[in-house]
Amino acid sequence: MAQVHLKNVSKSYGALEVVHGINLDIDHNEFVVLVGPSGCGKSTTLRMIAGLESITGGDVLIGENIVNDLPPRDRNISMVFQNYALYPHMTVGENLGFSLKIAGKSQDQIDAAVAEAAAILSLTEYLERKPGALSGGQRQRVAMGRAIVRHPDVFLFDEPLSNLDAKLRAQMRVEIKKLHQKIQTTIVYVTHDQVEAMTLADRIVIMRDGHIEQQGTPLEVFEAPANTFVATFIGSPPMNLLDGIVQQDGTLQLGGGVTLNVPQQYTAKTRPGQKVVLGFRADNLMPCGHSLPMEGESAEIEMTVVLSEPLGTETLLFGALAGQEVQAKMLNPRPVSNGERMMFNLDLTRVHLFDGESQKSLR
Amino acid sequence: MSRLKLPQWFVLLLPAIIILSAVVLIPLLLSLYSSFTPYRLTRPETLYKWIGTFNYEKAITNANFWAAFGRTVLLLTIALNVEMLLGLGLALLVNRVTWGQRGLRTLMMFPMMFSPVLVGFQFKFIFNDNVGLVNNALQSLGFSDVAIPWLVDANLAMFSIIFAEVWTSTSVFAILILAGLFAIPRDPLEAAKVDGCTPWQTFRHITLPYLMPFIYIALAIRSLDVARAYDIVQIMTNGGPARRTELIWTMIGRTGYVDAKMGYANAMGYISIFLAIFFTIYFFKKLNAARTELGMGG
Ligand SMILES: Nc1ncnc2c1ncn2[C@@H]1O[C@H](COP(=O)(O)OP(=O)(O)OP(=O)(O)O)[C@@H](O)[C@H]1O
Ligand SMILES: [Mg+2]
Numbered sequence: 001m002a003q004v005h006l007k008n009v010s011k012s013y014g015a016l017e018v019v020h021g022i023n024l025d026i027d028h029n030e031f032v033v034l035v036g037p038s039g040c041g042k043s044t045t046l047r048m049i050a051g052l053e054s055i056t057g058g059d060v061l062i063g064e065n066i067v068n069d070l071p072p073r074d075r076n077i078s079m080v081f082q083n084y085a086l087y088p089h090m091t092v093g094e095n096l097g098f099s100l101k102i103a104g105k106s107q108d109q110i111d112a113a114v115a116e117a118a119a120i121l122s123l124t125e126y127l128e129r130k131p132g133a134l135s136g137g138q139r140q141r142v143a144m145g146r147a148i149v150r151h152p153d154v155f156l157f158d159e160p161l162s163n164l165d166a167k168l169r170a171q172m173r174v175e176i177k178k179l180h181q182k183i184q185t186t187i188v189y190v191t192h193d194q195v196e197a198m199t200l201a202d203r204i205v206i207m208r209d210g211h212i213e214q215q216g217t218p219l220e221v222f223e224a225p226a227n228t229f230v231a232t233f234i235g236s237p238p239m240n241l242l243d244g245i246v247q248q249d250g251t252l253q254l255g256g257g258v259t260l261n262v263p264q265q266y267t268a269k270t271r272p273g274q275k276v277v278l279g280f281r282a283d284n285l286m287p288c289g290h291s292l293p294m295e296g297e298s299a300e301i302e303m304t305v306v307l308s309e310p311l312g313t314e315t316l317l318f319g320a321l322a323g324q325e326v327q328a329k330m331l332n333p334r335p336v337s338n339g340e341r342m343m344f345n346l347d348l349t350r351v352h353l354f355d356g357e358s359q360k361s362l363r
Numbered sequence: 364m365s366r367l368k369l370p371q372w373f374v375l376l377l378p379a380i381i382i383l384s385a386v387v388l389i390p391l392l393l394s395l396y397s398s399f400t401p402y403r404l405t406r407p408e409t410l411y412k413w414i415g416t417f418n419y420e421k422a423i424t425n426a427n428f429w430a431a432f433g434r435t436v437l438l439l440t441i442a443l444n445v446e447m448l449l450g451l452g453l454a455l456l457v458n459r460v461t462w463g464q465r466g467l468r469t470l471m472m473f474p475m476m477f478s479p480v481l482v483g484f485q486f487k488f489i490f491n492d493n494v495g496l497v498n499n500a501l502q503s504l505g506f507s508d509v510a511i512p513w514l515v516d517a518n519l520a521m522f523s524i525i526f527a528e529v530w531t532s533t534s535v536f537a538i539l540i541l542a543g544l545f546a547i548p549r550d551p552l553e554a555a556k557v558d559g560c561t562p563w564q565t566f567r568h569i570t571l572p573y574l575m576p577f578i579y580i581a582l583a584i585r586s587l588d589v590a591r592a593y594d595i596v597q598i599m600t601n602g603g604p605a606r607r608t609e610l611i612w613t614m615i616g617r618t619g620y621v622d623a624k625m626g627y628a629n630a631m632g633y634i635s636i637f638l639a640i641f642f643t644i645y646f647f648k649k650l651n652a653a654r655t656e657l658g659m660g661g
Contacts, residue, residue: 052553052557073558078557079553085548085551087568089656099559
């Protein structure tokens with residue numbers, strides 16, 4: 001149990017800076033997920049917290065202490081690696097107990113701790129096996145068990161589920177969440193999968209190119225993305241984005257002659273002539289007669305369906321609007337033929353406007 | 364015309380079978396046969412006289428043979444252990460070097476590039492008691508004022524030979540172990556750091572188990588090499604003085620070609636091959652065990 005603070009932390013490899021002065025405060029027992037596209041510096045950040053990577057600038061604090069120059073063994077952290085990083089020459093039991101053995105614990109203490117961790121992760125029957133004789137999911141659990149036997153201050157996970165198949169991943173996601181509730185420890189978890197981020201996190205930290213773009217609870221970043229990058233990165237399907245220009249008369253001119261009213265909540269925040277980006281999720285664009293009742297302001301839009309993807313309880317519709325592809329959602333679906341023209345309702349109370357230049361939210 | 368129809372696989376293998384018999388099998392059988400005769404190179408007709416296991420009995424009861432045998436085992440044990448430790452140290456050091464490592468690796472191979480005969484001459488000169496480098500250096504630096512008989516005293520001569528052997532072959536270990544170091548995945552090493560290991564503990568518990576297969580391969584190769592050691596000793600001391608550095612193969616060589624007792628030499632050769640086979644099997648067993656440890660073997 002400990003707080004973790006990153007203060008203006010940066011990392012360079014030679015002349016190339018890959019993490020640019022990030023600030024992050026992580027609370028006791030908080031489950032923080034670092035998410036972002038490949039190469040954005042998530043692993044590097046995590047490895048700097050672990051002490052596996054030196055820090056070029058700034059400070060890393062665990063608890064009250066600056067740990068910049070401490071080796072990993074003095075930080076009381078444990079880490080789960082993407083490729084599990086099990087010790088192939090040790091049995092599962094020895095893998096689990098290794099850190100305790102190194103710490104000089106008695107064999108009785110080690111056995112008790114290993115048995116406890118094995119029970120939590122249902123590994124008891126595999127304790128005598130070598131990692132080579134385990135399935136991917138079992139190895140994954142051993143890697144987690146190795147991390148929990150020590151009761152560290154902080155858990156670090158680097159994409160621990162990315163080598164598992166979809167079903168096992170969903171299963172392990174639940175396991176990790178349960179584990180967090182059971183052992184109550186600060187967790188920093190890296191993933192590039194936004195579903196994992198949304199489901200696991202107390203707080204999501206979205207990174208791009210070595211910067212933090214936004215942080216907040218899963219709902220906050222979903223409902224109020226700070227910029228177009230976050231808007232398209234979080235949520236599935238990604239948010240539809242359309243370029244437009246605010247007109248003198250308070251309307252919003254999209255390409256291809258489509259015009260909407262500027263939503264009420266944004267009228268005070270836009271000025272005529274301003275280039276903006278309109279963003280809305282598929283859930284807020286629904287065919288008339290197949291939508292949820294819309295209470296506030298809404299707009300009717302006609303669109304040709306290019307493709308439909310039936311998902312059972314709903315159907316995803318792909319269409320072209322203002323020259324760009326957009327996705328809509330149809331509830332109580334009926335078969336839709338490609339090329340069919342349909343009327344859609346856009347829920348204006350839930351749309352987002354971003355500045356055309358800075359791509360930042362105008363909220 | 365009825366022709367004997369050979370199975371196809373046999374026909375396909377025939378060239379290999381013919382070549383192998385001509386090059387390996389027939390000489391092998393011939394030498395085995397000759398070890399049961401009093402065959403002397405100078406009197407070819409002796410090849411046709413069967414004397415049973417007489418040569419073997421003579422070798423087994425010959426104290427000189429066992430002394431040479433023991434000396435070979437001693438050389439093998441000391442040289443291999445020293446080479447292994449030095450090679451391991453060297454590999455670990457080179458592995459830490461980040462700048463100019465390629466150059467260093469090439470440099471490391473230099474001793475292997477010299478013919479053992481030349482190495483023998485080189486050390487024969489270096490350890491010469493009158494004009495040798497070592498004695499001259501010791502005397503000019505004032506450590507000693509007598510000519511130390513490096514190649515004449517039995518223990519010193521053995522030491523000198525081991526020194527030459529280690530000088531030539533440490534790099535075999537260093538290079539194989541370095542290859543092993545390169546093959547270690549980064550993750551378990553980092554996991555060990557996170558698990559609280561000091562650098563020494565990481566080496567002891569993670570690096571070394573990963574290196575063991577490579578070490579055993581090097582030991583297996585080198586044990587065969589040293590068990591048939593001949594050239595360096597032949598040049599440096601010629602097995603002397605008074606047989607004090609005689610190894611199995613210098614003794615066999617002398618018996619076969621100087622004394623011309625080929626049958627007897629062959630018998631001794633067959634006995635000593637067991638030595639080589641024993642070490643090979645031993646190290647391969649160890650190798651397999653180490654590989655199984657790592658979950659690599661079958
Ligand atoms: N040793 C290194 N030398 C130079 N550049 C590096 C090194 N390690 C990482 N980088 C660079 O740092 C950047 C961030 O890498 P990092 O591994 O943190 O990405 P990531 O966000 O974890 O990506 P992924 O999701 O693919 O794992 C990348 O652009 C990468 O090329
Ligand atoms: Mg990564």
